[in-house]
Amino acid sequence: AALAELSAGPSGDARLGAFAGSLFGPSSVSFERELHTREENARVDRSVVALLRLLSPHFLRAAAHRVLEFLIRRYRICECNVDAVIECALPCHDSPLFARVVQLLELEGTSWRFLVADSHQSASPLPRSVLAKRCAGDGSLREFIFALARHAAEHCGAEPSAAWERHFAFYGATLSEAVGIHAAQVSDGLVRQLLPQLAHGISCVRVPEYQAASMMVAAQLCARCTLSGAATESLLSIVATHMCPGGGALRTLACTLAIVETQPAALDMIPVSVFTPLARAEGLTLALEQLS
Numbered sequence: 230a231a232l233a234e235l236s237a238g239p240s241g242d243a244r245l246g247a248f249a250g251s252l253f254g255p256s257s258v259s260f261e262r263e264l265h266t267r268e269e270n271a272r273v274d275r276s277v278v279a280l281l282r283l284l285s286p287h288f289l290r291a292a293a294h295r296v297l298e299f300l301i302r303r304y305r306i307c308e309c310n311v312d313a314v315i316e317c318a319l320p321c322h323d324s325p326l327f328a329r330v331v332q333l334l335e336l337e338g339t340s341w342r343f344l345v346a347d348s349h350q351s352a353s354p355l356p357r358s359v360l361a362k363r364c365a366g367d368g369s370l371r372e373f374i375f376a377l378a379r380h381a382a383e384h385c386g387a388e389p390s391a392a393w394e395r396h397f398a399f400y401g402a403t404l405s406e407a408v409g410i411h412a413a414q415v416s417d418g419l420v421r422q423l424l425p426q427l428a429h430g431i432s433c434v435r436v437p438e439y440q441a442a443s444m445m446v447a448a449q450l451c452a453r454c455t456l457s458g459a460a461t462e463s464l465l466s467i468v469a470t471h472m473c474p475g476g477g478a479l480r481t482l483a484c485t486l487a488i489v490e491t492q493p494a495a496l497d498m499i500p501v502s503v504f505t506p507l508a509r510a511e512g513l514t515l516a517l518e519q520l521s
Contacts, residue, residue, distance in 0.1 A: 401442025
């Protein structure tokens, strides 16, 4: 019933209904991991990961709580699928429900052990500042958040619903704050990790929220370091040639200006390939007026 509720209606996701005959089918009643082979458990794990990614934007709905309760009891996801559960819940890190879920997770020996000190024992929501501080020095956590945003972009459909916006806002705000924590210039290693990921997000014209969040992080990164000439030119080109229809001109122009203002040699290296799409952009005049 809970899965059907999440599958139906304008705020639902019909793709969730596909799991009714597998993870929630008759055979699930007697399912015990210990009685199945490694391959069978791996197949179940793949289904659990897919379900949790689709469930994530509905995490705060009561029906989602019932789905999670079933998965915890039947498939021991808090022990066997810790990363997938955290990916599902992390965009709602500031909610009491996230804190309750963290309390149920088997975190000992995992990279999520740091959550214990912040929300596991106190059962209180996890402030973004804690995640950002951890992100500033933890490359694996940054990679996890980048992957979370990519998965959200892949799953949110042709017209992203408001439910997915939380994911992109979380991604952009957390990584921007993490980059901003560095008082001096960020390291070359951090730049090498961030730029390809940000280029992927900026190129995602289909999901404006993902693109906007990636541009926000890129602007913060440029404010904290001096990029090489090749990296600056590449970033400018990606921004200029991947403009979203409609209100994309303002966002693209603002990001371009942020790069130019913070990178000393940027104006001398902007190629025609960057100027041309900007000059032809729909709504450029209005965007310039709004920025002036």
